[in-house]
Amino acid sequence: MKRYDVIVIGSGAAGMIAAIKAAREKKRVLLLEKLSKLGSKLKATGGGRCNLTNTLGNEDFMAKFGRNGRFMQDALNLFGHKELIEFFNDIGVKTHAPDGFRVFPVGHDSQTVLFALQNELEHLHVEVRTSQKVIEILSEDLQIKGVKSRSDIYFSPNVIIATGGLGYPVLGAEGDGYALASSLGHKTTELYPAMMPLTTKEKWTNNCRADTLAKVELRVDLKKYKNLKALGDLIFTKNGIRGPVVLDFAREITPILSKLGEVPIVANFTKGMNEDEILRHFKNESVKDPDSTIEQNLLSILPSSVIHELCRLADVDPSMRFNKTEGKNRARLIKILAATPLTVNGHEGFKTAMITRGGISLKEIDPRTMQSRLVKGLYFCGEVIDIDGPCGGYNLQWSFSSGYLAGSLLS
Structure with missing residues (x-):
């Protein structure tokens, strides 16, 4: 039987950093990705230049997200832009802010970011399985038990949903996370294409x-x-x-x-x-x-x-x-x-939308841990949640911050 401490579904920015953080906490981690390669959307971010974050303080940063911004406070306090820059520096990605605001990898190439994250996953012995579409999250008595893919079953008391939204379906976005969360009683707000x-x-x-x-x-x-x-x-x-x-x-x-x-x-x-x-x-x-x-x-x-x-x-x-x-x-x-x-x-709808407006209801997620308030051991991070921001590194920072917090498993 395949047993893990944590299973992460989705290998975008949120999913990869969640897996890395959990592995650094000495957890046995499985990262599942339905496509044949990791980080397809991350690679395309910002036209391939990868605007990782920006230099705004947390209060001003949250204000840019409107009424849902305060939900981000715990995640940003744990892993804000300074911590993100330090994290990437530590895994070999130098960054800079040429305009004093937007932070990019030096060289402005998202491939360097993706390679560094993949190398860190390998270094931490995170088990990565691609071409694994999760079709069911297993639970019993409101407690996570594992996941079922089209070809296998994996067991774990903790599952992190980091499947992203509906934007750029050509890069694998199908709204899987909404259906998985719904099957466990979670509500999803109305979804709209954004940034197009x-x-x-x-x-x-x-x-x-x-x-x-x-x-x-x-x-x-x-x-x-x-x-x-x-x-x-x-x-x-x-x-x-x-x-x-x-x-x-x-x-x-x-x-x-x-x-x-x-x-x-x-x-x-x-x-x-x-x-x-x-x-x-x-x-x-x-x-x-x-x-x-x-x-x-x-x-x-x-x-x-x-x-x-x-x-x-x-x-x-x-x-x-x-x-x-x-x-x-x-x-x-x-x-x-x-x-x-x-x-x-x-x-053109979600076909050209960079992000999704709407997502898993914030009322059903504990902002201190990113854990579900309905099902023990179920966590969310990134775009699948009802939070979206403007251009300028806001959405990637949120993905990294929420993924890092979810991977901390602070419950």
């Missing part, structure tokens, strides 16, 4: 695909959701928008989109300039060169392709001088420059 490009009803974005805009602010143009906004770089696509600001914004948009079908938003492409500041900019440019056109006035702020599209929306000729343009048209242009209207009407 958005499509818009407006098609003029197709004419701006050559340009990337920095410091774009997006916000929902609905009274009920007026506080939902994001700031960052934006890239235009054939059918809409993408880029870091869109990835962050998408996690706020998808639940609303599922209810309403489409969501009106406004974008500020002028690096946060308001209407008064835009008007002053036109006046200052006109003083510098009285014969300058609207397009020439705006080239220091926006690319030509975007200028032409926004002028078209305002029914303004970009080759005209600003002070020679009809007053109502000038006012409309300034309003559009400060708050460009767009209508989000879709996305």
Whole structure:
């Protein structure tokens, strides 16, 4: 009979570090992965650059996760960004923060992270079995007994579910963990795709695909959701928008989109300039060169392709001088420059979603240990839990922190 102290299901960031921590605590550990290789999603993280974490303090870090952020306190106190950086340094992965905020492996190659974690698993004699899809968690009298895969049964009083969410099904995401947890009485909140490009009803974005805009602010143009906004770089696509600001914004948009079908938003492409500041900019440019056109006035702020599209929306000729343009048209242009209207009407779902919004209910998990409040010996970590954050190393840090805490088996 195959008996272990701990069985970890899933070999993402959370699962591998949970297995490593448990093995360091002198536990006999089995790591099960349904794919043929470990860490497929970790390898693809951040376009392969692997933004491991960031330098925010724990309080500010938790605030970025919204109302569920406080749940993370114990995990972060045990294993925050400083401890994570030290951990990787100890297993041979040097890190740096080139912008003073986001932390990457030196070389910006996720393969170095994956190799180091695999080497540590081997060094600690963690038994790793791939191509092992777990189909059932065995329990008796609300106590974990082991797991059943398609080909075998493994026994253990402790099982850690680290199966991730539904994002990137091509990398193995099928929501296995939700079904396994449900079979033991756990509830899963509604699940939404997050961190992916958005499509818009407006098609003029197709004419701006050559340009990337920095410091774009997006916000929902609905009274009920007026506080939902994001700031960052934006890239235009054939059918809409993408880029870091869109990835962050998408996690706020998808639940609303599922209810309403489409969501009106406004974008500020002028690096946060308001209407008064835009008007002053036109006046200052006109003083510098009285014969300058609207397009020439705006080239220091926006690319030509975007200028032409926004002028078209305002029914303004970009080759005209600003002070020679009809007053109502000038006012409309300034309003559009400060708050460009767009209508989000879709996305590609979990196919391109980097993370999942929603997951195993936090009410049923003890944040001090990551153990189930319903079944003794059942633990959760990473994306399978109802916690998700923005771009910038937040979600990977949470995976590592929660996995480390779960692997500590502090109950």
